[in-house]
Amino acid sequence: MTEESEYDVVVLGAGPTGENVADRTRAAGLSTAVVESELVGGECSYWACMPSKALLRPVIARADARRLPGLGQAVDGPLDTQAVLARRDEKTAHWKDDGQAEWVDGIGARLYRGHGRLTGPRRVTVSGPEGDRHILTARHAVAVCTGSRAVLPPLPGLAYGHVWTSREATSAQQVPGRLAVVGGGVVGTEMATAWRALGAEVTLLVRGDRLLPRMEPFAGDLVAEALTEAGVTVRTGVSVAALVRDSGAGHPVSLVLDGGEHIEADEVLFATGRAPRTEDIGLETVGLEPGAWLEVDDTCRVVGSDWLYAVGDVNRRALLTHQGKYQARIAGPAIAARAAGRPLDTGRWGAHTATADHAAVPQVVFTDPEAASVGLTLEAAEAAGYRVRAVDHDLGAVAGAGLYAEGYRGHARMIVDLDREVLLGATFVGPGVGELLHSATVAVAGEVPIDRLWHAVPAYPTISEVWLRLLETYRK
């Protein structure tokens, strides 16, 4: 049975990005269909942000408590693994999406379950789970919000290696005895932190010379130091050449490094990159390349098209849930304005321009210590041709940090645009800095001049007082 329906907007993918596009187009009064082949709520809700942070939060809270005399002994014991995993299961709603499907219903969008494929301009065909087919026509726009998936390197033995990607690492129901983690980015460092704290022997294998390579160098250094102290074997400058798991899942796996060395583990997590989920969505029917990232302008409209949008991970601008949601808050109103024939506000920082994607992308890595950054690193700012100065300060020297934890170790850096005297970026690494980041995000996105930041007084004695130290250092 095939049904045909017409909507103002068709959204492919009901992750946070797709949900937010639909929320905006619905708010503008546009009829909206949302197509989802897996769970409404997407990667973030079930196999990324939510479960990873649910695993990590008790680890961080315990670490914070351990750094305070008077609490130390009480929290020296192991984590209650079952309790932590049970809470993780709750935070993912046990991998059921009823609540989120209801939400879609509540905003007045129509949810189509099944695999959606473009079958020509403004047309999407949905193959439902029970053989049903729906042909959806979009009067104004189709928004591709299908996200990304973990990409595995083409290694011998990998196909039969039963390896973990971020999905298995965030949803595993048992603590592996020995876990090898390949990749030193956000997923690798966060999952090494979580599973180590839950009792696994963890080896972190990193090809480059440091962890968290997209952040300021001190971020990876401090996290590596802490992981090592937590008992993780951190090895940089190593590549995995092959994988051997003769007897199938449940049996040990052997990783063969480039030099020939073997490392045995019970599970192997590959956290080595992401690919767009665009292989099988009919891009070829509209003249685009299947499996490719979709290039968009600042309204998130695909370059060369007047009806196709790509929002979130698929456009490769910033592979982060919050940034996809931000793009949705830009693209949704842009779709609505164009549908109504209203002029767009596409100036820098305009209502229909995802300027923050270029200038103010924030990220918090929930390791212990946390690593938080926004905007450009020194290296990126210099590469972009800015005349800049990096201003550094030891976070541990701030009174609020010393109160927060004994032996507090951390570091802060801000990048000043010397021509305009505004911040281009900031990075904070240390316990308890996760919520501190947004102050820098407001300063960077707000382009608040240094002279004005001088009047933004940090409350004493918080860790935020590092702002004062950074500004004083800059002015010296």
Added chain:
Amino acid sequence: MTEESEYDVVVLGAGPTGENVADRTRAAGLSTAVVESELVGGECSYWACMPSKALLRPVIARADARRLPGLGQAVDGPLDTQAVLARRDEKTAHWKDDGQAEWVDGIGARLYRGHGRLTGPRRVTVSGPEGDRHILTARHAVAVCTGSRAVLPPLPGLAYGHVWTSREATSAQQVPGRLAVVGGGVVGTEMATAWRALGAEVTLLVRGDRLLPRMEPFAGDLVAEALTEAGVTVRTGVSVAALVRDSGAGHPVSLVLDGGEHIEADEVLFATGRAPRTEDIGLETVGLEPGAWLEVDDTCRVVGSDWLYAVGDVNRRALLTHQGKYQARIAGPAIAARAAGRPLDTGRWGAHTATADHAAVPQVVFTDPEAASVGLTLEAAEAAGYRVRAVDHDLGAVAGAGLYAEGYRGHARMIVDLDREVLLGATFVGPGVGELLHSATVAVAGEVPIDRLWHAVPAYPTISEVWLRLLETYRK
């Protein structure tokens, strides 16, 4: 023996404010004398911020840990009181000021120990501890940074009641069995939190109808609810009429309430207000009233004088360490500019104008939950004649808050100036909001327009995402 010396600047009081005035005038090349009758480092270092936060931090960390399954049982036991007190003692350097005196030395200021009194314009006489006298003449400015002290109400029996003020409450070496706290402001709520967690039976007696009366009403309500759950007896609308402690310190004290009811306690903390420490600094020799607050302009110069400054608590603009330090960063350069005959930058938010005192004073109350605010409350904004809208959001409904703690309870409010579409104030109450406040401080002091804040993306999943919810609510 009397010595006479001349300096460019004489600073009365070596608390954080005086230290920062001296730091700035020294940085400008002005010779500077600092006079201190007690400990260099002041109230904040020994009897306020530092010891109170040292007592509170383990309490908050334990509360955070308790709200997470997997850690709960391990942290259900009592705090190790001796360890907590020992850490508090360390954070106050055991009430020794060698380190801070060295710091004064390091910036090239001259420290005079003793009681300093004005003895005419630009003249300060210091009576040293060993009968020595120093007459200091200030070529350019005298800065009064003597701070404030707890003020006790004129109650019958109080003089012999051996009551606690904030000094005793932050420096006590033993946990009282029963502690009565009079006053529901910052000191009262913080100390009730700390001593209750350390094992005291605490009764909090508040004259008004809610705690933290200077903050948005929900702050006091949430803190009162939490204190009650922690076992504190919170009583609002009650006044203490008299005090009876017949047998001296070490014996129970009886508080007589207005209605005649008696409350027995082992110690009583009066946290009922502050008075300027200006009674005995020779104000009468320069035509000012001893014991009065000193009225200043926005450069912190005393109204009617061309050489006398009052910085920090004594000017009553904002009785907070960080705000005193901020004023010092304004007044120091103002003194230096005037000394050099350079023009001052006294426009709104100018380099020599303490504009934040009026528009963007931040404060974090380190109770559990924390209460953090900056700028104007709804009531204050309306009283000031602004056309405003209060935008509210349940903090517990934010994903990052739910991850931070099970059963997270909290609330956020921002006050929008409808004419300029900027924030006039913000208040966050909930676990873990202390470092989140500075984002609002930057937004308020930076006068970042709502349209631009829309581009300041909060990292997912942090508690900071409440920003997005507040902005969405405002735009609905």
